Amino acid sequence: MSAIRVEGLNYRYGAKQALTDVGFEVGQGRFCALLGPNGAGKSTLFNLLTRLFVPPSGQIHIAGHDLQRAPRAALAQLGIVFQQSTLDLDLTVRQNLTYFAALHGLSGKRRALRIAHVLERLDIADRAEEKARALNGGHRRRTEIARALLHDPKVLLLDEPTVGFDAAARAAITDHVHDLTTDGTTVLWATHLADEVRPDDRLIVLHRTRVLRDGLAGEIAGGRPLQQAFLTMTQAPA
Amino acid sequence: MSRYLTALIAIVLREALRFVHQRERFVAALVRPLVWLLVFAAGFRAALGLSIIPPYQTYITYETYIVPGLCGMIMLFNGMQSSLSLIYDREMGSMKLLLTSPLPRWWLLTCKLLGATAISILQVYAFLAIAAALGIKMPVAGYLTVLPALVVAGLMLGSLGLLLSSFIKQLENFAGVMNFVIFPMFFLSSALYPLWKMAESSELLYNICAVNPFTHAVELIRFALYVEFNGPALFWTVLAAAVFTVAALWGYSPRITGPRGRG
Structure with missing residues (x-):
């Protein structure tokens, strides 16, 4: 298929x-x-x-x-990364991911595990508590890719x-x-x-x-x- | 937890966080009605004679009269503010994030609406607390009975904001909303003067005021603040909310043809 x-x-x-x-x-x-x-x-x-x-x-x-x-x-x-950045710059990386996970219906332990997994996968776990505004362009983009993978899309x-x-x-x-x-x-x-x-x-x-x-x-x-x-x-x- | 509820909590929390981050917005939202209450009302008290009209049982000061209208004003501005932030979200792209989530679009927009309503109710209570501290007090039970009225009024004005945001394509066009929506709605209503006063000067203006949904929202709040129920006001406010919501959902449904050239 x-x-x-x-x-x-x-x-x-x-x-x-x-x-x-x-x-x-x-x-x-x-x-x-x-x-x-x-x-x-x-x-x-x-x-x-x-x-x-x-x-x-x-x-x-x-x-x-x-x-x-x-x-x-x-x-x-579907995981989507738009051309234009769609991060909320006033929220931390983790808050951005949490918000998006909730839009896909993820909550509780499963959400926490998925967030940890994608942060690790995109090599940005050490930036999780930083505000998106503090990240450089490359890291912002990686955060968006991590976010797009949160719900494990095909x-x-x-x-x-x-x-x-x-x-x-x-x-x-x-x-x-x-x-x-x-x-x-x-x-x-x-x-x-x-x-x-x-x-x-x-x-x-x-x-x-x-x-x-x-x-x-x-x-x-x-x-x-x-x-x-x-x-x-x-x-x-x- | 249901996926719907999870999304609702997340969207409302995000709206709340955004509001907390914008402290000046909270201050502005409170200063605006307080200026009306303390300056405008003081000036007009002498000019305007108010007779006893329901729900008031006795002669009241002008300050007391305009408190419900100013509650409505807070919600009106808040509805427009949330509309502005929706347009901003769309220009910045974060609206796409919301609209490509696998939950139904009507639910996502409803969550946005509920978030905006919750924030405007908080602001109204902060205003009522300050007004009470200044000596303009309502019946104690009124502070409780006004809550459902605020929910209905907030949803109506929030859905109007949602509707406007679905049709306004660019942030720059928003200035027109001030001139053509906020000011007419506010001034052509019972917020600042009872409608019978308006009827004395112009029958036409009176009729416009009488069909303005904002008038009904203000009257709903006014009666609820005095622990009284105003059925017609509730009916017209709910009807307006339903019409605005349905039109907004239609405005946000995916388009078969695009509005402008893109690569």
């Missing part, structure tokens, strides 16, 4: 087409990069995958649950999670998230930076509202650096 299955997705903002017949599947435990230049439709796709928007046509299945027909079952299997969505970070922080976050697939978590990682994608990652190239390429990153790159292949693909005349 696919962890993410998207079929025939269309979306428009008034007269402006944002997604055209987008479809793909991602298997369980895979790291899938969604690569596309700015304006390709990545954020729109995220808004649809997280049900902030509803598509007029097409289907989305998350871990086997139809997002339209069984939204709560589907959302329960699928983790990240919308350009490294935007605005220096090379070291970007590499650290990219490595952390790649590691998550070892325990079976499926990752969909939207980015416009080709250097975050590894050759054996699954790669979907989104361009001008459509899926332009879908396959293994190494094969799509065809022996060239992926960045170069990506630029060639996306700068070709329509």
Whole structure:
């Protein structure tokens, strides 16, 4: 069973087409990069995958649950890291995690155990009692990834999670998230930076509202650096 | 514990924590009605003659008259403040966190509403305590019987805030709310003057005041403070709360087409 299955997705903002017949599947435990230049439709796709928007046509299945027909079952299997930081800066890391865990119905001992687990997993346990405001950008992002994992979702969505970070922080976050697939978590990682994608990652190239390429990153790159292949693909005349 | 209850406690606690962190908001919320009570009321006492109208049994001072209206004012401003914070949440992205939680959206928004109502009730009691310390006292039982009235009024004004926040797309547009919602609702109500006074000067204005849900919220509070029940006021306040809530939930339901261009 696919962890993410998207079929025939269309979306428009008034007269402006944002997604055209987008479809793909991602298997369980895979790291899938969604690569596309700015304006390709990545954020729109995220808004649809997280049900902030509803598509007029097409289907989305998350871990086997139809997002339209069984939204709560589907959302329960989804961990989300938005492009924009969504931490409450006046609360500590632990308070932020506690609040989110409660939104997913976690309470008591189970909540405490899950919080301890994700703090450990993202290597931020020593920051738990610090206010989010006191953290640097990289640690804030790690806190958000930890938060997205609290309810043990099968699928983790990240919308350009490294935007605005220096090379070291970007590499650290990219490595952390790649590691998550070892325990079976499926990752969909939207980015416009080709250097975050590894050759054996699954790669979907989104361009001008459509899926332009879908396959293994190494094969799509065809022996060239992926960045170069990506630029060639996306700068070709329509 | 039920998932619903867990989320409710978390959302109300977060609202409370946020309120505690914003001490100036609490001070401002108290100073505003106190200025009206101590300055405005003192000036108007001489100008306005009040006859005996229900629920009052005797002649009252103007300060006494406007206390329920000022309780309503606190709740009105608080409703708008929570609306402002919802718009802020949306601009900052934390609203997405709430809306992508696997609990039904109506419940999550209801939790927000209950949190905002609880905070505005706390503020009203703080104001009533200060007013009592200044000598403007209500019947002792009134402080208890006003609680359900405050809950209903708070929910009505909170749901109005929720409704506004679902339609206001940007923080900058919020200034219009001050001009077109808060001021008309407050001044076109029985908060500062009895409606019969308004009828003396303009029949039209009187009719507007009479259908303003804020008037009914204020009258509900006024009667409850004097341990009396005002059925019509309760009916209209509950009806307004229901209409605002349903419209707000509709406003927050996921959209089939997007409002503006995004990448």
